[in-house]
Amino acid sequence: MNDHSPAESWRLRADIDLGALRANVRALRERASGGADLMAVVKADGYGHGMVPCARAAREAGATWLGTATPDEALALRAAGDTGRLLCWVWTPDGPWRRVVEADIDVSVSGRWALDRVTAAARAAGRTARVHLKSDTGLGRNGCQPADWPGLVAAARAAEAEGAVTVTGLWSHFACADEPGHPSIAAQQVAFAEALATAARAGLDPEVRHFANSPATLTLPAAHYDLVRPGLAVYGLSPSPEIGAPEDFGLRPVxxxxxxxxxxxxxxxxxxxxxxxxxxxxxxxxxxxxxxxxxxxxxxxxxxxxxxxxxxxxxxxxxxxxxxxxxxxxxxxxxxxxxxxxxxxxxxxxxxxxxxxxxxxxxxxxxxxxxxxxxxxxxxxxxxxxxxxxxx
Structure with a gap:
C-alpha cells in the first residue's frame, strides 16, 4: 500500500515515512568519517518496516550497499530489481550457495566449511564468488576465532589465486558499542586491527573493511574504516537511548x-x-x-x-x-x-x-x-x- 492508493478500511496499520528514512540515511552518511560508504541493513523485513520499499529508499539516499541476514532475503531483493552491492551473512551448510553466487551477492564466510561451500558453488557456476571474511573479535557469535584466522585467510588467498573467489571484504561486529567506554570496545578494535594485519600478510587486499554498526556509526568514528553498517538508525531509532534520543543524532522514527x-x-x-x-x-x-x-x-x-x-x-x-x-x-x-x-x-x-x-x-x-x-x-x-x- 502507498499514499497514492485510495483510502481503505483498516483496524490497525503501520504508516512508513520513506522521506524520513531517506533523511536518516543522509544524516548517517554525513557522520561516516573519512569518506566511508554506507551499507543500509534491511534484514528482518527492513526491521519490520518492509524490506523492498525501504531498500529502494535507502539506495535513493545514497546507500551504496545493502545488508541482509539470510540469503533468501538477499535473493528477494534481487528478484525485486535491486542490482547494487549486497551482502548476506547468516549461512548454513544447505543454503542456496550457487544461486547467491550467480546473483552476484557477496557472501560472508566465518569458517573453512563455508569457504569450501562457496568455492564449490563458484566452480559449479563457472564464475568468481565475492566473499567477506568475518573475524570474531570478541562478540562470540559468528566469525572466525583468532586461532583459526590465519588458516582461513590463507585458504581464502589460495581460492583467490585459483580464481574461485575474490575477497571483497573483511569485517567484524561489536558486542557493546551501544555502551560507550565499555572495555570490550577497545579490545575488539585491537583484535580487528590484528586480524586485518594477518590478512594483509597473507596477501589479501579487500575492497572494504567494515566494523561499525548503528551505535558505532553514531559514536565511534575510529571504527568506520571503508564502510559503516547501520541498521536500527536507518529507521530513525536510537541504538543507545541512554546517550541520545533519535533527534540528538539527527534521526526521525520512520x-x-x-x-x-x-x-x-x-x-x-x-x-x-x-x-x-x-x-x-x-x-x-x-x-x-x-x-x-x-x-x-x-x-x-x-x-x-x-x-x-x-x-x-x-x-x-x-x-x-x-x-x-x-x-x-x-x-x-x-x-x-x-x-x-x-x-x-x-x-x-x-x-x-x-x-x-x-x-x-x-x-x-x-x-x-x-x-x-x-x-x-x-x-x-x-x-x-x-x-x-x-x-x-
Whole structure:
C-alpha cells in the first residue's frame, strides 16, 4: 500500500515515512568519517518496516550497499530489481550457495566449511564468488576465532589465486558499542586491527573493511574504516537511548503504528477487564477497545503498562494484552468507535515512541518494530514516482 492508493478500511496499520528514512540515511552518511560508504541493513523485513520499499529508499539516499541476514532475503531483493552491492551473512551448510553466487551477492564466510561451500558453488557456476571474511573479535557469535584466522585467510588467498573467489571484504561486529567506554570496545578494535594485519600478510587486499554498526556509526568514528553498517538508525531509532534520543543524532522514527477503536462503552466500578481480571475499574468509567494484540506483535509483557494515545491523552493498557485486542480506561473522557489510537510514532505530536514501548515491555526498540506482524498492513508515504507514472 502507498499514499497514492485510495483510502481503505483498516483496524490497525503501520504508516512508513520513506522521506524520513531517506533523511536518516543522509544524516548517517554525513557522520561516516573519512569518506566511508554506507551499507543500509534491511534484514528482518527492513526491521519490520518492509524490506523492498525501504531498500529502494535507502539506495535513493545514497546507500551504496545493502545488508541482509539470510540469503533468501538477499535473493528477494534481487528478484525485486535491486542490482547494487549486497551482502548476506547468516549461512548454513544447505543454503542456496550457487544461486547467491550467480546473483552476484557477496557472501560472508566465518569458517573453512563455508569457504569450501562457496568455492564449490563458484566452480559449479563457472564464475568468481565475492566473499567477506568475518573475524570474531570478541562478540562470540559468528566469525572466525583468532586461532583459526590465519588458516582461513590463507585458504581464502589460495581460492583467490585459483580464481574461485575474490575477497571483497573483511569485517567484524561489536558486542557493546551501544555502551560507550565499555572495555570490550577497545579490545575488539585491537583484535580487528590484528586480524586485518594477518590478512594483509597473507596477501589479501579487500575492497572494504567494515566494523561499525548503528551505535558505532553514531559514536565511534575510529571504527568506520571503508564502510559503516547501520541498521536500527536507518529507521530513525536510537541504538543507545541512554546517550541520545533519535533527534540528538539527527534521526526521525520512520514507523507510526495506529489503530481504529473497535468499541467504546461505559462500565460500572469494580468491573474486571480482560483475562484474569488483572485490572478492575476503580469506579464508573469508559473503556475503549484497541483491536491490536500479541498476534500483531504487541508485546504481552506490556500488559498494564503499554502506552497509547487515545482521545488526546496518553493512556496505559488496562489489564492483559490478548491475541487480537487490548483495553484502555478513558476515565472521565470520551471517544467514539472508529477514533484513532496511536500506539507509537516519532513522538512529536504527543504520541508514545517505540522506545516508550520498549521500556514498558522491558526490551529494546529493535524488538518493538521488528515484531510487528505480517497481518498489519504497511502504508508507505513519500514513495518516489517515476516520470512515466506521473504523466499517466
Amino acid at each position: 514507523m507510526t503504528l495506529r489503530a481504529a477503536l473497535a468499541s467504546v462503552k461505559r462500565v460500572p466500578g469494580g468491573h474486571g477487564v480482560s483475562y484474569g481480571h488483572a485490572y478492575t475499574t476503580p469506579g464508573a468509567t469508559t473503556l475503549a477497545l484497541v483491536p491490536a494484540g500479541y498476534a500483531d506483535g504487541i508485546p504481552r509483557h506490556a500488559s498494564g503498562n503499554g502506552p497509547v494515545l487515545v482521545a488526546g491523552k496518553w493512556r496505559t493498557i488496562a489489564g492483559r494484552v490478548a491475541m487480537d485486542q487490548f483495553v484502555v480506561d478513558l476515565g472521565g473522557d470520551t471517544a467514539a468507535v472508529g477514533d484513532e489510537a496511536v500506539l507509537f510514532g516519532p513522538g512529536d505530536r504527543g504520541e508514545p515512541t517505540a522506545e516508550d514501548w520498549a521500556r514498558a515491555a522491558g526490551t529494546i526498540g529493535y524488538e518493538i518494530v521488528t515484531r510487528i506482524g505480517p497481518r498489519v498492513p504497511r502504508v508507505y508515504h513519500g514513495e518516489r514516482v517515476e516520470p512515466a507514472e506521473r504523466s499517466s
